[in-house]
Amino acid sequence: MMDRKIISGFSKLDRKQKIQWLVDQYHLDQATIKFLDSFQLADEKTQEIIADLSENQLSNYHLPFTVAPNFLVDGKLKTFPLVTEESSVVAALAKAAGYWAQRGGFRTEIIGTKKKGQVHFLWKGDHEKLNKFFPEIKQNLLIESAPLTEKMTNRGGGISAVELKYLPEVLPNYYQLDVSFETCDAMGANFINSCLEQFGKTLKIWVVENDQFAEEEKELEIIMAILSNYVPESRVKVWVECPVTKLEADAEKSQLFASKFVQAVHISRNDVSRAVTHNKGIFNGIDALAIATGNDFRAIEAGGHAYAAKDGKYRGLSDAGITDGNFWFSLELPLAVGVVGGVTRLHPLAKLAMQILEQPSAKQLMTYLAISGLASNWAAVRALVTTGIQQGHMKMHLSNILNTLQVSDEQKQAVRLYFEGREVSFSEVQNFLNTHAG
Ligand code: MEV
Secondary structure, three states, X not given: OOOOOOXXXXXXXXXXXXXXXXXXXXXXXXXXXXXXXXXXXXXXXXXXXXXXOOOOOOOOOOOOEEEEEEEEEOOEEEXXXXXXXXXXXXXXXXXXXXXXXXXXXXXXXXXXXXXXXXXXXXXXXXXHHHHHHHHHHHHXXXXXXXXXXXXXXXXXXXXXXXXXXXXXXXXXXXXXXXEEEEOOOEXXXXXXXHHHHHHHHHHHHHXXXXXXXXXXXXXXXXXXXXXXOXXXXXXXXXXXXXEHHHOOOOHHHHHHHHHHHHHHHHHHHHOHHHHHHHHHHHHHHHHHHHHHXXXXXXXHHHXXXXXXXXXXXXXXXXXXXXXXXXXXXXXXXXXXXXXXXXXXXXXXXXXXXXXXXXXXXXXXXXXXXXXXHHHHHHHHHHHHHOOOOHHHHHHHHHHHHHHHHOOOHHHHHHHHHHXXXXXXXXHHHHHHHHHOOX
């Protein structure tokens, strides 16, 4: 038996009513109302901007807005704004940035910026016939979508190719219009989707109105029209390199470290269990910068993971090696990001993040995101093949535990001292505090 009723029209309630509904339904303390209010911003205008980012806003959910300085990118020093809930990520990024700034910094190369989308449709006629008419159809599609593409074309972007694909192996009578786009400094999701939906409408009308098509050929069913978050032709490569001997304080240590590091990367490229965790470490850095700049990190992640499996096996995204006494470590991945439109120019902290990055173009932001990924991957793998990951993690973990337990500064100091070199857990810290109270 369901003890709760389905609520209709929830989104139409105002914020206070929604909170009251939640308090009543889940028997929450009345203090919850004040508690949620306490996270609302005093500045009404800014609060409205934040609230309007989503439906059913009750309060704001805070994460630290942080920075990591010392990223030397193609010879220029940059500070990366970062937002993450994982305590060790920013410390690791800052450390990696400082380390590589002393060794030539990060280098970058944009491999492409082409994005794609598809109109998926079914058509029962002879596919050769559709192929034959396709040049005419294509011209029509471009003419009809011109009002949508005009501004983007003036900025140097627009539609760069339209292909017809017949794919009966996927579904009987299934086709795609596979469309390529350049979206300049925008991520371009709205632009691409609007163009594709227009293509769908134009295509359907063209078939219905064309005399060359028999009555039974006039039925064309659009299944959907949507951009693809798989953007292998919008790709960036970033890398670091330095003589092996410069990696550590002495030559022997350097050699050992370099070969262990390269082995670890090799394992990630050939073993799926390790590859997923390795790539997670890469996205720790990418997502933190993507969130800070108001970019869609789910799109970035989805495309990145698909690219990791591009040759039929899921692999680590980065690569490393030793060539002529030089250690190199690189990352190549697809990225579709924007610096205009979307949340980037709306969220006040995303705006500040863009200012800290000195208003990068979309291409520059692609390189920074990939660098953030490479740097966090570097820090993780370096720790793994040397001290182990727990040393750094535990320090941060201990801080979180101490904050959760709300202990005095004096107690914090005693706990930190006691747990140096010891295994940290919530219950162990609690035990220590109980036996050493005061
Ligand atoms: C933790 O967030 C990320 C790592 O597991 C990544 C890795 O193992 O490479 C440390």
